[in-house]
Amino acid sequence: MSTSSHTPAILQEDDSRGIGKDSVPPADAFSVASTKKEPPPEKPESIRLRSLVLLSFWVIILFLGLPIWWKTTTIYRARLPLDQMMDWADGRACRPVFPLRISIEADSLQDHEAQHLLRTTQHALDDLNDFSAHHLRLQLSPPANATTSAEGVSKGGDEEEVALVIRLLPGTITKADLQSYSPILDVYYTPNQIPSSSSSSSSLATYIANTLQTMFAEEQAMIAYLLSTSSAPPERSPKALAPEVAESLAKWTTRSMKYSRTYHLTFSLFTPNATPSSWDIEAALEEHVKPLLKSFSSISNFTIDTQVQLYATPGVGGNVLKKEDLSGFINAAEWPLSPSIGGAPTVNFIVYVGDMEVEGGGKSWLIPQWGGVVIQSDISDLRPAMLTFSNQLMSLLGAPETGSLPLRLMTLVRRYHQSAFPKALQMVYTPPSSIYAKHAMD
Amino acid sequence: MVLLVELHSFAHTKIKMSLDRRKVTIFGAAAAVRLLLFTAFPGLPDLLTARVEISTPVTSFKRLQEGLFLYNHNVSPYDGGVYHQAPILLPLFSLLPSSATYPAFTYLLYILVDLLSANALMKIAESGEAGSSKLYTSPRKDKKWTSHAIAAAFLFNPFTIATCIGRPTSVFTTCAILHAISKAVVGSSFTSMFAISIASYLSMYPILLFPPLVLLCFDRRRRKSQNETIYSFVIGNVIAVAGFLYSLLQMSSIITGSWEFLESTYGVQLLLPDLTPNVGLWWYFFIEMFDSFRNFFLGVFWIHLSSYVGGLTIRLRPQPLFVLTILLGIFAIFKPYPSISDTSLFLAMLLLYRHVFPLMRYTFLALSTILYATLLGPAFYYLWIYAGSGNANFFYAITLVWSLGLSILVADALFAVLRDEWEVERPEMRGKEIRQI
Incomplete structure (x- = not known):
């Protein structure tokens, strides 16, 4: 539409003879100069008209285009409650007790x-x-006999x-x-x-x-260990832990799995040859593992599956397994041990039929954040393996090492509520009381 | 001034004896051709209704049926997200017997609307406004086609006929625009403003025709209001249009029971949520657009469309009718949901400027490009949608060619009119080759 800017006054005759555009006339100027015509000067009226046309475009650009450009190309930024966030980051928002x-x-x-x-x-x-x-x-x-007064106690x-x-x-x-x-x-x-x-x-x-x-x-x-990793102000941070305690706690954190609402337990039987092709896992689980899982029900749910794999060769051979071999024992390439595909992390428990021994006499070991292995030559009695697995499960879930079973369980339950709490520090939109109440109800 | 008054009375006498024999013949033949097509090929109306070149999301007859069904069953017609047309069409079409059982009534309505448009076009042609307006008289003004020829060209234009058979609601907009212009050239500004309000209410974009139209009304205003200044005249007409639009919108909200129709009709035109292919340039562009830039480019496209109005109105102040013609051509290219109905309106208006045709330079190129696109468009659409051997780029390429042809025609017509003006100023340049420096 560039033609709309045509103005009659600047249209010039396209004369084939009028090629002399130079200011200096050529040698035969006397014959050319007579035919060369300058366009007549523009009338002020047409200049005014052109300015008005230009103005009309610029008015639209300035008064419609610019605001639209500004409004449609600004990137939306939500206003963050920065003060509140800084309070949480500095540990001022609430005091964990x-x-x-x-x-x-x-x-x-x-x-x-x-x-x-x-x-x-x-x-x-x-x-x-x-x-x-x-x-x-x-x-x-x-x-x-005083149940009514008991309610008064709980403030x-x-x-x-x-x-x-x-x-x-x-x-x-x-x-x-x-x-x-x-x-x-x-x-x-x-x-x-x-x-x-x-x-x-x-x-x-x-x-x-x-x-x-x-x-x-x-x-x-x-x-104390959990809180030391969160950003509490120094005056409220716990006392410095003794180095050996800190080390054992660090071990404990690396060993235990990340908390999840649901864990998937896989019990696998691996045998190097064709026998045994079956095991009485269902009854063993019912008897030894299910009660434990039931007591965990307040923190997590568990799903279970089992499998038998014949002709399974371990990653390392020999009758005595060295400690450094243990990490290679699981033949990850060939053994069908599914990684955590769904939302729930998988905990693997493996019974390997054989009579090898770990250097130093053990027949079972725990693989941090992954599961446990038991080597057993006779699988007619699964009780010892199941008890080992139960213990390993406790460790993997992060229960303390000492104390009676109920105390360990309760500590574990409390620990999840507490470990959820430093994470909740990041959830700035929820008021602290409701966060705590929510996790306490889990 | 004497000449103008003479012209005025001349136009009036022509209008009074408008029922002359040639006109009856042309109109009768046009109606007969349409009726024949409707009745001899019963499948044709539905076939053409489904064509994207004729039916756009904002004019489709099929979508109108959907809205009508919902409306007659007491559901909000806009609930389905299919109907994007003005609410006032619903009670209008409810009065007619259902088009599924008695299609003849719908056919007759559309034929009548076409004939009314042609009638308005004839009045515009008879007024002689194209050749000599109040501020400018072309030296070539005697070289023109008769109003009958122009009406015949409009009525027998294949685009117009196809539009009529396809029954999009854009024909009502066309009719309203032509009536607005035909009333403006005889100086009845109030009726003209009413007609342009109806057109704007139906399709929104005709509101951009208001500036040249009000100038046309001003130039042709009756003698009793001769001493009125242009400012008070414009303000009066702005108020009139605002009043008409307000009452139309208010009426619509009563018809549909809420104001949600605004979003479904004008919101759809502005924000282009429906990307059904059409002959325009918007749909493909906005299919490809990243979402974050969408709003920005919607603004760019709309500003581009509306920026022509001011410049052309100022530059061609002596010939407001030509500004209207050129703007209709620009809208047929650049509006969000164009169809061949808009093209047929532009071509009809362009015929009024027979006297500048000799000054146009690329008529052959433009017309053959348009013809080329007309023939290849449906073929490429078929390849893309039905045969599957082409893709969207085929159809988009042909719509680009189509728009290119129309752009050449628009630009060439503009050039010709400017040249015509220039030759009045420089009579010695008549017939000589010129170039822009």
């Missing part, structure tokens, strides 16, 4: 004696504990479960006995240890405090 409730059952003591014992033990505990985030809180367990309406029950029992010597299948610590005391109401400390209180401190030391160290 992991209180543990420990209930004392002292039916044999007078009420005021029990109260006094509670106070002194709490004092002793507070003196021992120098890490404020992990806090053991003692309470007297309510008498069995804020959140039903914190009791981590441990201490049963004070009169005995001949002072000793503590952790029950294997329930989170109950039986403490036997001699009658002379009952603190008088005047004394500010007693040996029984100190004893209980020390026992509790030792019992929860590992959990405390775990939390």
